[in-house]
Amino acid sequence: MSNRTVLTGRRPRHGVRVTLTAVTLLVAVATATAPAEATPSYRPAAPVEATYYAPGPWAVTERTSVDCCTSTGDGYDIWYPADLGAGGVVHPVITWGNGTGAHPRQYAYLLSHLASWGFVVIAADRTDTGTGIQMLDAVRYLAAQNADPDSVFGGRIDTASVGAMGHSQGGLGAFNALADGSGAIDTAVTVEMPLAAVCSSLPSIGGRGACVDPAAVTSGSVLIINGSADGISPATQPLPPELIGIQSMRAYYDALPAGVPKTRAALVGAQHNDIQGQPDCTNFSCAEGVDGYLGYLTAWFMDRLRDDPAARTAFLAEIGELLHNPHWSDQASTITR
Template sequence: MRSRLSRGVVLLAAATLAVLGSGATAQAGAPAPGNEPTKSVEATYSERGPWEVTKQQGFGCCDSSGHKFDVWYPTDLGADGTQHPIITWGDGTWAHPYQYDYLLSHLASWGFVVIAPDNTNTGSGQEMLQGVDFLKQQNSDPSSVFYQTLDTDNVGAMGHSQGAVGSLNATIASGGAIKSTVPIELPGQFMCTLGMPKADPAMTICTDPRKLTTGSVLYVNGSGSPISPSTQPAPWEQIGPQSAQGYFGATPDSVEKAMATLNGPNHNDIQGQPGCPPNDPGCVSGVQGFLGVLTAWQMDKLQGDEHAHGAFVSGTGELFGQTAWSNQASNITG
């Protein structure tokens, strides 16, 4: 039994090494089905929100490694007394915030202020927390555009790949300050133990969802990613969380949690603008199919949107009836 389980993880690791070595994501085995939203919540939040958006690279300095913060925010900050929740973003390995511009602008159009350290090593989560601290200081600074416009009690963390690891680590280390976490394409734990030659040290940082004690978490992945599988070859208790299913199972039931897999996309489709970037043979369908679910979750958890909340109720929420999604699970009951 042990050799069979080990072989499953080794095969997964071998596929991952092939992907990283090629410089592009592996093509999914089947073409992506149409993933246009067919239900009201996802359709609503797949569309651009009501706020015009301002974005600025290098807005402020700096995280502990000296990397500046990029920001996306509603242009008319604080209009009608609005207090804007904060979302801190973590990049994937070797990626930069501008590569996620379409997604981060979309979130800002729904009233969030998004901050991202321009740092390719975000797995520890500390850089993401430093972004939150920076915005809290801005909220108290009369000379800042953000002065008294931020809802500092409602903070979310999101990230892609290594940044997904960082989003969980930031939440665990935040002492309850982060209320909502969305890891996108969270690598299986085998990735942080591979010991690949010339691997970036940040790629050896793991995360342990069992340490989550507060907040809420939504695990999201695309079905075409070999780095972030949907399901486990064996229970996570035996081999660790190696998939969205494994991380979901290892997350305490005391924490509100959900997971879902978008059928088709590969590991880097989340960087789409909104379709597939030019000259990216690994991209299947781009970011568009992710937008509604990701935004609805944050609208529920950080803005108290009851319409969005209903989509994630176990069994009856509209997420469970979407043909573009699979591997859905939730412990949210009402």
């Protein structure tokens, strides 16, 4: 088992530019490659992004091989503020879903960053999370820990403020957790969620498949993020969804019910596995590293789970900072004050 305190920080990044060749490369396993060329460190382009791109005020503890188990027998990795509950704070929850073939440690930089802003981030160590089942199990696990006075989490978790986020197949899981969670999830963030042509080939659990039905989301809010260079999660599609199904992030966005607050955007130049950067790229299908995602993913959760008005300004329809940030493209939002 492992419990260790880590501090988030920044260091120069190196980029590996690899062209995505086929949808069958959905697998999100990190494959070591030598960095090809040095690139300048990422620089936030606007004030809200810059605020939440920086590490938050909490030192972070990483807890691995301690907590068990999901309904399918998987353990959890957890990132949380080291001084949990200081000053009477109760901490919102983010439940994470890995991409196909990936493990939580491959996203440690991102998940630790979120914890530095006061969130308890829990990730089932499972390589197929598209159904959302294990993500909901993780929420129930932390709720039980919160009710246990002998647990480090006892009385320190805000069980009424819960977000779900995942990468690739895990993005489908976040969507499904929001739709199936009976109100347990307040918001879902999908990062590089695959097009619908892929989801039917992903594993099912107990008869539940990974494919998502946007119309099934009747509460909460959704942020849909993709990389502009990601062929598995394209921003747009060549033909209307009525003819070929939902094969783009814009189509997923448009298919959500009108009453669901939602935002979408594509990080310019990012490929399928940039979210796994630590923060630079050492793995296949990673071009820029994780840095470009940090500011707005954090801001979204600060808005949705901590009611931060400064963070919310980034997502406002028409005028939001994200919608005019040159690092991003294909932006849209229905968020209002």
